[in-house]
Amino acid sequence: ETGVTQSPTHLIKTRGQQVTLRCSSQSGHNTVSWYQQALGQGPQFIFQYYREEENGRGNFPPRFSGLQFPNYSSELNVNALELDDSALYLCASSFSLGEQYFGPGTRLTVT
């Protein structure tokens, strides 16, 4: 059984740029959720995708957007990067609203 994978591991971007992060869900899972974790804080829910549609969204602006593909993998896109977007971005997969299992994360630094 393959676990949740994310790419890239680390990323450095400049303010104003755009970034795409990728996630492959665990075998048998159909739902992908994305979280942002700032240093010293718990993860914050960005949004969730189920059957290729956004199924729920946290308190993040529209410049945070995503996609889910037929194989249940997912992308997180962030436009017009701001310094405060620097964080660990976590993807979690689950079967519907069941237990969520996290990937290793992508560390994004915005300079």
Next chain:
Amino acid sequence: QKEVEQNSGPLSVPEGAIASLNCTYSDRVSQSFFWYRQYSGKSPELIMSIYSNGDKEDGRFTAQLNKASQYVSLLIRDSQPSDSATYLCAVIMYSGGGADGLTFGKGTHLIIQP
């Protein structure tokens, strides 16, 4: 505002003792509760899930849920130095539009002293 509250610690426990981690939540309709362990620089790892009032045991870990008091706890028996980590309490909260994903507390930093 829907919130999950944890004492940030650090909580220092001698090796072999019981570590007790606590969490309160604000949303009365929450149905699903989780404990994650996160080592420094790593992603959260699911330890326990609990959905109904009472205790749930898995090896050295016991989760306790009291929905009337909006309280969930995690006990770690026979604490080991490898248990030193940040423990995150997470709750699935529901709104009119459905589930809102996991709402996390800030985590409790646990230190097991050899």
